[in-house]
Amino acid sequence: MNEEKNVLSILVDNQPGVLSRIVGLFSGRGYNIESLCVAETAEAGISRITMVTKANKPVVEQIKKQLHKLINVMKVNDLTDTKYVQRELALIKVNAKPEHRAEILRIVDIFRCSVVDVGPDHYTLEVTGTEDKLAALCGLLKPIGIKEVVRTGNIAMCREVQ
Amino acid sequence: MELTGAQILMKALKEEGVDTIFGYPGGAAIDIYDELSRTDIRHILVRHEQGAVHAADSYARAGGKVGVCLVTSGPGATNTVTGIASANMDSIPIVVITGQVPSHLIGNDAFQEVDIVGITRPCTKHNYLVKNIEDLARTVKEAFYIAQTGRPGPVLIDIPKNIQTAKTLYNRQKPVALKSYRPTYDPNMKQLSKVIGLVMASERPVVFAGGGVILSKGSAELTEFAQRAQIPVTCSLMGLGAFPGTDPLWLGMPGMHGTYRANMSIGESDLIIAAGVRFDDRVTGKIETFAPKAKIVHIDIDPSSIHKNVQVAVPVVGDCKKSLGLLNHLLDKKNLKDIPGKRAAWLDQIRQWKETTPLAYHQKDTIKPQHVVKTLYELTKGEAIITTEVGQNQMWAAQYYHFDRPNHFITSGGLGVMGFGLPAAIGAQVACPDKLVIDIAGDGSIQMNIQEMATAVQYNLPVKIVILNNGYLGMVRQWQELFYDKCYSCTDMSHAPDFVKLAEAFGAVGLRATHPDEVIPVLTEGLASPQTVIMEFIVEREEGVYPMVPAGASITEMLLV
Numbered sequence: 050m051n052e053e054k055n056v057l058s059i060l061v062d063n064q065p066g067v068l069s070r071i072v073g074l075f076s077g078r079g080y081n082i083e084s085l086c087v088a089e090t091a092e093a094g095i096s097r098i099t100m101v102t103k104a105n106k107p108v109v110e111q112i113k114k115q116l117h118k119l120i121n122v123m124k125v126n127d128l129t130d131t132k133y134v135q136r137e138l139a140l141i142k143v144n145a146k147p148e149h150r151a152e153i154l155r156i157v158d159i160f161r162c163s164v165v166d167v168g169p170d171h172y173t174l175e176v177t178g179t180e181d182k183l184a185a186l187c188g189l190l191k192p193i194g195i196k197e198v199v200r201t202g203n204i205a206m207c208r209e210v211q
Numbered sequence: 212m213e214l215t216g217a218q219i220l221m222k223a224l225k226e227e228g229v230d231t232i233f234g235y236p237g238g239a240a241i242d243i244y245d246e247l248s249r250t251d252i253r254h255i256l257v258r259h260e261q262g263a264v265h266a267a268d269s270y271a272r273a274g275g276k277v278g279v280c281l282v283t284s285g286p287g288a289t290n291t292v293t294g295i296a297s298a299n300m301d302s303i304p305i306v307v308i309t310g311q312v313p314s315h316l317i318g319n320d321a322f323q324e325v326d327i328v329g330i331t332r333p334c335t336k337h338n339y340l341v342k343n344i345e346d347l348a349r350t351v352k353e354a355f356y357i358a359q360t361g362r363p364g365p366v367l368i369d370i371p372k373n374i375q376t377a378k379t380l381y382n383r384q385k386p387v388a389l390k391s392y393r394p395t396y397d398p399n400m401k402q403l404s405k406v407i408g409l410v411m412a413s414e415r416p417v418v419f420a421g422g423g424v425i426l427s428k429g430s431a432e433l434t435e436f437a438q439r440a441q442i443p444v445t446c447s448l449m450g451l452g453a454f455p456g457t458d459p460l461w462l463g464m465p466g467m468h469g470t471y472r473a474n475m476s477i478g479e480s481d482l483i484i485a486a487g488v489r490f491d492d493r494v495t496g497k498i499e500t501f502a503p504k505a506k507i508v509h510i511d512i513d514p515s516s517i518h519k520n521v522q523v524a525v526p527v528v529g530d531c532k533k534s535l536g537l538l539n540h541l542l543d544k545k546n547l548k549d550i551p552g553k554r555a556a557w558l559d560q561i562r563q564w565k566e567t568t569p570l571a572y573h574q575k576d577t578i579k580p581q582h583v584v585k586t587l588y589e590l591t592k593g594e595a596i597i598t599t600e601v602g603q604n605q606m607w608a609a610q611y612y613h614f615d616r617p618n619h620f621i622t623s624g625g626l627g628v629m630g631f632g633l634p635a636a637i638g639a640q641v642a643c644p645d646k647l648v649i650d651i652a653g654d655g656s657i658q659m660n661i662q663e664m665a666t667a668v669q670y671n672l673p674v675k676i677v678i679l680n681n682g683y684l685g686m687v688r689q690w691q692e693l694f695y696d697k698c699y700s701c702t703d704m705s706h707a708p709d710f711v712k713l714a715e716a717f718g719a720v721g722l723r724a725t726h727p728d729e730v731i732p733v734l735t736e737g738l739a740s741p742q743t744v745i746m747e748f749i750v751e752r753e754e755g756v757y758p759m760v761p762a763g764a765s766i767t768e769m770l771l772v
Contacts, residue, residue: 061391062390062391065340065342066328066329066332066340069329069332070332073332073333074333077333107518107522110518111515111518111519114514114515115515117514117515118513118514118515120336120337120357120389120391120392121391122391123390123391
């Protein structure tokens, strides 16, 4: 069966060790974590974990059930087959020799990113977007020379039903 | 009035109805132990912390209450891990309380410090480190609630030493309601109607019941359902006793060492109604060919058990007792007159399997281990609580002791812990002082927790230990015989202590039988004794457990005697 990327949005009771329980569940049962993002929600004491996992359908079902079985997990939402907004933020440090600076700035403009740090031979770009957008940007910057990339991993939110 | 943490713990335990604790003191638990001495809670001092957890596990199973275990930090805590993992696999409600080094030392590699909450995270249902004295009472309340609701399991509470001595006001705790934990007890009626439809249409149904039926106290409902709908029943190792082992509809246990008729029935069945089971690999064998002709109904309180190992046609999430009770209600509205006629051919086929290929062994002039268990069954009229170690002894106990009621067969099913049986016998005897409690053991596994003999003798617990001594780690030897060209690598255990003298050294009674004629006299004398007794039977060395399904084969491909 095909392994597909699944986006899970998990609400947890913000108790000590809750992240460790979730990560331990994945390593203990041999599941994959592609990316993981954790932060508090608007409600105090409740955090949201956005997780991208790669697995086939029955395994994803099992992952959701196992997550839900954890005492501190309140809700597991599978956004994969729903309408949702997804974003990721990346910081990209690129080689910026004088002959490449103009080209880089053009790309920055097209991708609506911003330059957040400048040095004698580098630019650090900040970009927000979907995974595809980030991949496209990296593809264009690669020939110029990417020194370092830091990504937050995906966050996602389901769209309001109209 | 302000109370110390230790006092609050005792009050909270009393509120949960705790009257017995199995444990072992130490530096980080000394304040709790000090307070314990001023309560009327009975403490059973084991000789190794692993024994305390197995005893608490068995106490919970035999007595129907949450088992409680109290140990110190570091090695005291790590010694409980095997017992916790076993209780977790078998879904047994226990609460393990561990002392911890003072809060300010946590993380400093203090003396006898270990991150027991981290270590036991994957093998508990839930666990806690109490960081504030204000949280202690609530934590204990939650721990007991979580341990015994939904799919039960072990919960660990780690209490640093400074929390044990800190003071706060104690308030009686409100009932627990957790936003993130709400087990589903009531099954979906539509799903149950579907089940009844399938039951009425089925020609070759089988009920497959497991530990979940026993945990939910649903044996009566299960028995009523099977008898009214005339469905033969097989029970997993953990489910033995959920359905009477002497009922004509009884098939025996399925799986790797299941009966021929149980495995063949599953292979030929067109409908399997599974309740409180998890389709363990020891039951299913090769999963692709498990019950190939059957639609499977799966009733379980844990949604993650459903579709985990086998895909099922009708999932039912709910309590087994409730679900089976509701199925019986639905049967009321059905015309069951035609059922016996409809099942006749199927039940006849099963009878044939039973007649042609029963459980069997060849009696020779050496003692056969099966003969010992069979004789034990006859002498005790099937009324004893049987605990087992793990390996051949466990399988022979499961095959040849026929359990008519639940909570009488106590074994480490999922984790398969050697050394479980003796402390388990102690736990069961503490829970049921008037019952005859017997540990069926092998010579290998009895040595794993033999130190608990001292516990049994200290508390005058008249447990009986039947050692089937073949001088081998028998189950591994059997695999080596069958699948490893008889290369008995490291399984010869013929260098063992003199178990009779050992029993006497502990202050117990030791008896030995070396010839088949001595089996009945030794069992009769041992069982009649008011003391702790070891009965050693020198059995046929290379006897195997049969039927046997080789690992990875279909369960209908059995090696027979």
